Amino acid sequence: MAYESKALGTGSNSGAELSEVYDPIIQNTLNSETNFFNKIRRVKGSGDKPRWRVRTGRNNAVGYYAENDVISTGNQTRAKVYGEWKLYKAPVEVTGLEIEAAKASGGELADIYNTEIRDATDDLMVELSTDLFSTGADQTAGTALAGLKRLVDDGTNYATLYSVTRTGSNWVSSGYDATAEAISTARMRTMIKTVLENGANRNTLVFVTSPTQEAKYKDMLEDLQMIQPDASRVGFEGMPAFDGVPIVSTQHCDDDYMYLIDMSVLEIKELLSPTMKPLPTAKDAEASFIRTYLELACLSPNRCYKKINLTT
Numbered sequence: 001m002a003y004e005s006k007a008l009g010t011g012s013n014s015g016a017e018l019s020e021v022y023d024p025i026i027q028n029t030l031n032s033e034t035n036f037f038n039k040i041r042r043v044k045g046s047g048d049k050p051r052w053r054v055r056t057g058r059n060n061a062v063g064y065y066a067e068n069d070v071i072s073t074g075n076q077t078r079a080k081v082y083g084e085w086k087l088y089k090a091p092v093e094v095t096g097l098e099i100e101a102a103k104a105s106g107g108e109l110a111d112i113y114n115t116e117i118r119d120a121t122d123d124l125m126v127e128l129s130t131d132l133f134s135t136g137a138d139q140t141a142g143t144a145l146a147g148l149k150r151l152v153d154d155g156t157n158y159a160t161l162y163s164v165t166r167t168g169s170n171w172v173s174s175g176y177d178a179t180a181e182a183i184s185t186a187r188m189r190t191m192i193k194t195v196l197e198n199g200a201n202r203n204t205l206v207f208v209t210s211p212t213q214e215a216k217y218k219d220m221l222e223d224l225q226m227i228q229p230d231a232s233r234v235g236f237e238g239m240p241a242f243d244g245v246p247i248v249s250t251q252h253c254d255d256d257y258m259y260l261i262d263m264s265v266l267e268i269k270e271l272l273s274p275t276m277k278p279l280p281t282a283k284d285a286e287a288s289f290i291r292t293y294l295e296l297a298c299l300s301p302n303r304c305y306k307k308i309n310l311t312t
Contacts, residue, residue: 022117022276026290029121030274036208037129040296043267049194050269050295051082056171081162084141085271085293086150090120096284113286114136124274124290133252133294147183148208151298152176152259155309182311183258188242190303191260200262200303207247209237209258212312214240214249224240226281256310257300262303270294 030039040145061074094113102112128145136144138151151160154176155166175194180181181187188207196202209217217240240247245260253259271293279287298304 010288015218020281025116026121026274026276027117032127033125035125035129036123036248036252037132037268039206039248039263040266040268042270043264045085045269045271045294049082050297051080051085052269052297052299053080054171073269079164083146083162083198083295083297084143085136085143086136086143086145088124088292088294089289090124090127090291091279091287091289092116092120093279093281093285093287094196095285099286100172105139109237111256115252117288117290120290121274124292129250129252133250133254133257136296145267145294145296147296148259148261148306151296151301152304153301169302171300171302174301177305177307178309180309183213185220185242187307188258188260191258191307192243192245195260195262195303195305198302199300201264202244204262204264205245206243206259206261207258208253208261209247209249210218210253210255211251213247213258214247216311217242217247227303235251242268254308255312256308258307258310260305260307262300265298265300265303267297268294 002054014144018178055254056074056079057077059074061072065071085118092113096110100181117267131147133149134147135149135158136147138146153161153166154173155170156176156178158168161172164170164172175191175198177190191207192202192205195205272291274290274292276288277291279289281287
């Protein structure tokens with residue numbers, strides 16, 4: 001989509017105009033990316049902090065009773081938790097000379113401002129996807145997203161989550177194993193068994209790992225397969241799965257990591273969808289930035305599992 005360049009310093013290129021023209025392009029570009037980040041459910045946020053309720057225990061009064069028993073009541077155990085909004089930016093600036101030179105040269109870079117915004121959008125998705133698999137912080141503003149390394153842990157590496165101390169068996173304590181070993185079906189079944197025992201939904205489970213471990217998983221299966229001598233197509237097609245659980249690989253995951261995630265308990269809280277905002281400048285330039293306010297939240301970390309130190 002072409003856009004008539006205007007000097008931001010004149011004030012004629014309003015924030016509303018920028019948003020109207022570019023926001024649909026930005027959001028379409030981000031949402032069309034086929035990556036793990038876009039597989040996570042988005043939830044509209046509100047307020048000065050992302051807040052939500054979590055279920056921390058079952059209703060102990062549920063069960064059988066005799067005909068003349070007095071019915072004792074009970075309820076679920078719940079808690080309120082909060083995080084912090086994480087602010088992300090992708091700034092763009094193109095000088096007047098660059099804009100006019102690009103117009104004169106023609107070709108796909110004729111509108112260099114459009115090109116810069118498109119590339120900045122791609123860079124924003126890379127940054128979000130990278131931080132998704134990093135550490136970040138759960139209750140500290142001005143930092144990166146609370147990443148899976150922090151959210152999925154039993155307390156060995158990150159003792160608390162959402163101000164709750166991990167005991168190894170409470171709702172904030174995930175499955176975790178750090179044994180140095182090669183990927184195996186036995187380990188993957190243990191991961192599945194552990195999260196199912198903690199209430200995970202088998203239909204929403206996903207293994208998430210690196211391309212390195214995906215390749216090793218396929219190598220392991222190939223050793224168990226018989227390839228016909230006259231076969232012209234070998235290897236694997238489509239997304240691999242184990243015991244009915246899909247295996248998703250991403251270059252943003254550490255090479256020796258494998259997660260098992262119950263996608264029903266993982267959410268992206270979003271206060272502000274990616275949008276353009278102009279930046280004032282006294283220079284002969286177009287300047288603006290893409291911004292978004294969001295946070296990654298795990299409603300039941302005990303329904304997820306982190307395996308590290310896999311052979312690479």
